[in-house]
Amino acid sequence: MSLTAPAVRRPSVAERYLPHLVFLVALAGTLVRLFELNHELCWRIAPPTAGLALAYATGLAQWDQLGRRARTAWLGLLLLLWTWVAWSLPVPLAFGYAWLAVPLAVLALRMPTRATRATALGVLTAVLFAVLLRAGGGLDPDVLAPPVAALWATVLLYRTQQRLTCELASTRGELARQQQEAGRLAERARIARDLHDTLAQELSGSRMLLQAAERDWERRPEAARRHVRTVAGSLGEHLAQTRGIIDDLTPPVLAREGLEAALRDLCARAGTATGSPEISFRTQHDLCSLPTEQAVALLRVTQGLLANAREHARAGHIRVTLVYGDKATAAVEVRDDGVGFDPTAVRPTDTGRGFGLTAARDRLGLFGGTLTVDSAPGHGTRVRAALRAEGRVPVGAP
Secondary structure, eight states: OOOOOOOOOOOOHHHHHHHHHHHHHHHHHHHHHHHHHTOTTHHHHHHHHHHHHHHHHHHHHTGGGOOHHHHHHHHHHHHHHHHHHHHHSOHHHHHHHHTTHHHHHHHHHTSSSHHHHHHHHHHHHHHHHHHHHHHHTSOOHHHHHHHHHHHHHHHHHHHHHHHHHHHHHHHHHHHHHHHHHHHHHHHHHHHHHHHIIIIIHHHHHHHHHHHHHHHHTTTOHHHHHHHHHHHHHHHHHHHHHHHHHHHHHSOHHHHHHOHHHHHHHHHHHHHTSTTOOEEEEEEESOOOOOOHHHHHHHHHHHHHHHHHIIIIIOOSEEEEEEEEETTTEEEEEEEEOSOOOOGGGOOTTTOHHHHHHHHHHHHHHTTTOEEEEEEOTTSOEEEEEEEEOOOOOOOOOO
C-alpha cells in the first residue's frame, strides 16, 4: 500500500488578487462618483483617497520585502487614511465606502503579531460602527448589522481557513513520516530477500560441502580437497555479492556523479555476471535534477527489473534507457527480447517476477510514481518506471 500526501491546492490568480482589485475599484468608484456629483469636498477627499490606493498597491507589491515593523506601519497608514476619508465623505457615499473595512480586516489578520491583529481589528470595528452611526442617523440595525457582520464573518472564515491549513500541513508531515517509514520497511524487506536468495542459500551449500569434506578427509582425501576448493571459490563470489549489497545500500556513484552514471555502472556490473545476457544503456533528452531519494528509488527499481529480466526472461539482450522529459520528469525503461509473459495473469506468489514488480510499484508509489508493464508471451517485455520531481509551492504576497 502506498501513501500519498494530499496536494495543497495553489490559489488561483482570481483568489489571490480579486479582493485587492475590488478594494482599488471601490476607491476609484468613490472618486468618480464625487466628480460626477461635483461635490464641494471633491478636491479635499481626492488626495487622501488616491494616497490610500497608492499605499495599498505599493504595500502589496513590496510585501515580501517588508519587515515586521514596516508591515505594521503600512497597515496603520491604511487605517488612518481610510478613517479620514470615511468620516469626510458625504453620507450617501459613506455607507458604501464603509464596506472597505472587510478587505482591510483580511490585511489585519495577516499581521505578524497577535497584539497588532487584535488592535487593528478593534480599530476597524470601532471606526466602522461610528461611520455607520453617522450614515444611518442613529442605531438602525438595518444599517449597522450587515457591514459589521460581514467584517467578523470574514475574520471567522479566515481563522477557520488558517486552522485547516495548519491541520493539512500537520497531516502532510505525518504522511511524509509514514512514507519514510514505509520506505525503510520496504528496503529492509528487499535486503532480507537479497540475503536469503544469495548469501544464505550459498553459505548453506558451502557448509554442506565442508561437512562432506570432513567425512571424506581420511577415506577419500581427493574428494575432500575438491570440496574445500569448491568452497574457497564460492567464498570469493560471496564476498563480491556482499560488497554489491553494501553498494546498493549506499550507492557512492549516485552521490558523486548522479543517476545516469549510477545506472551506467549498474548495467556494466550486471552485464559481467556469469550467465548474464548482454546489457546496454543509453539516455534520451537533456538531464534534469531529481531529489536524491527519487534518484535512489529509480536506481533500486532498475536493479530489481534487471534481476527479474536476468532470472526469468531468458533474454539475449536487455536494453536500459534513462528518459528525461519536460516538467522535471524522469523514467527508466528496461526492455528485453526474452520469452515474455502475461502481466494480467501474474500474481506476486506465482513467480519472482510478480513479486519484484509489486515491490517496484510500491516503491515508486511512495513518490507518486508509476510502473507500466508491456509484455506478451513470446514477444519480450518492456517495463517503464516513471517519477516526477515535486517542487514546493512558493509563498507569495497576500
